[in-house]
Amino acid sequence: xxxxxxxxxxxxxxxxxxxxxxxxxxxxxxxxxxxxxxxxxxxxxxxxxxxxxxxxxxxxxxxxxxxxxxxxxxxxxxxxxxxxxxxxxxxxxxxxxxxxxxxxxxxxxxxxxxxxxxxxxxxxxxxxxxxxxxxxxxxxxxxxxxxxxxxxxxxxxxxxxxxxxxxxxxxxxxxxxxxxxxxxxxxxxxxxxxxxxxxxxxxxxxxxxxxxxxxxxxxxxxxxxxxxxxxxxxxxxxxxxxxxxxxxxxxxxxxxxxxxxxxxxxxxxxxxxxxxxxxxxxxxxxxxxxxxxxxxxxxxxxxxxxxxxxxxxxxxxxxxxxxxxxxxxxxxxxxxxx
Ligand code: PEP
Ligand code: MN
Numbered sequence: 001x002x003x004x005x006x007x008x009x010x011x012x013x014x015x016x017x018x019x020x021x022x023x024x025x026x027x028x029x030x031x032x033x034x035x036x037x038x039x040x041x042x043x044x045x046x047x048x049x050x051x052x053x054x055x056x057x058x059x060x061x062x063x064x065x066x067x068x069x070x071x072x073x074x075x076x077x078x079x080x081x082x083x084x085x086x087x088x089x090x091x092x093x094x095x096x097x098x099x100x101x102x103x104x105x106x107x108x109x110x111x112x113x114x115x116x117x118x119x120x121x122x123x124x125x126x127x128x129x130x131x132x133x134x135x136x137x138x139x140x141x142x143x144x145x146x147x148x149x150x151x152x153x154x155x156x157x158x159x160x161x162x163x164x165x166x167x168x169x170x171x172x173x174x175x176x177x178x179x180x181x182x183x184x185x186x187x188x189x190x191x192x193x194x195x196x197x198x199x200x201x202x203x204x205x206x207x208x209x210x211x212x213x214x215x216x217x218x219x220x221x222x223x224x225x226x227x228x229x230x231x232x233x234x235x236x237x238x239x240x241x242x243x244x245x246x247x248x249x250x251x252x253x254x255x256x257x258x259x260x261x262x263x264x265x266x267x268x269x270x271x272x273x274x275x276x277x278x279x280x281x282x283x284x285x286x287x288x289x290x291x292x293x294x295x296x297x298x299x300x301x302x303x304x305x306x307x308x309x310x311x312x313x314x315x316x317x318x319x320x321x322x323x324x325x326x327x328x329x330x331x332x333x334x335x336x337x338x
Pocket of ligand 2: 103
């Protein structure tokens with residue numbers, strides 16, 4: 001349920017509604033809007049207490065939210081959520097570019113990449129310090145040392161850092177350093193991790209599970225919001241299908257659907273979506289045309305020497321060229337790359 005306060009409701013009236021919701025045994029989630037505040041209610045399967053809330057001073061209406069992902073749905077909040085990462089505003093109508101290597105491999109390559117990105121106007125850099133690898137024998141990431149190198153790259157260039165958090169044990173160290181914490185496709189339904197991340201303040205980039213339906217993905221986002229972290233950026237990175245011409249099938253049709261039913265920003269990852277550098281530019285353009293709020297692209301100074309995901313990583317020249325080609329596509333859909 002959602003309690004919609006009237007435009008004149010005082011802070012005291014809102015607090016009284018929150019207290020009453022708690023008294024009824026539920027959790028209140030105040031959602032300030034441009035003209036009025038609403039208070040979302042979770043933990044409430046039925047309509048018990050609805051009438052008592054409706055009669056309280058300052059209450060305009062009490063509405064039933066029909067979808068199970070209460071807090072992330074447009075039924076609860078119509079205005080798009082804008083996520084501010086060091087001044088980069090994701091979801092405000094622009095196309096936010098996040099780029100960088102799959103993994104942080106050494107100081108030289110991460111600094112070189114950060115300087116390159118800064119020079120071409122990209123303000124957020126990705127790079128994994130903790131890597132979820134299919135094989136236990138593959139490069140697992142530099143861990144703490146990788147985080148230290150990312151911090152150095154930020155210090156030198158000012159780029160914000162997006163990096164993956166693999167498990168509950170490393171949430172604190174990753175959250176201390178990162179500007180955005182990435183939850184990978186394999187962890188989308190790791191509920192203990194999501195619950196832990198719901199209690200931090202930093203934004204979460206929540207990748208879609210490779211076999212997750214839209215409902216499952218939004219329910220994962222709901223875990224974050226329900227625990228108190230509403231700074232969630234969704235990321236479509238391709239799903240498993242019978243098609244084997246690309247690494248995954250980048251489900252671009254999910255982008256307009258997500259935007260229709262959720263207020264959260266959604267970005268696309270054509271690198272993992274295609275698995276092949278040659279096809280990343282075309283799918284990046286398609287994602288922008290489909291309404292993505294941003295792109296996350298793997299870029300490496302020497303893709304052939306990358307320790308992970310080299311085949312899908314663009315070199316600097318290819319990234320520069322793709323960025324140029326994206327501009328007219330963004331303009332055509334009234335967006336700017338930022
Ligand atoms: C990554 O971003 O390098 C990564 C491991 O992504 P995903 O979880 O989408 O496979
Ligand atoms: Mn990767």
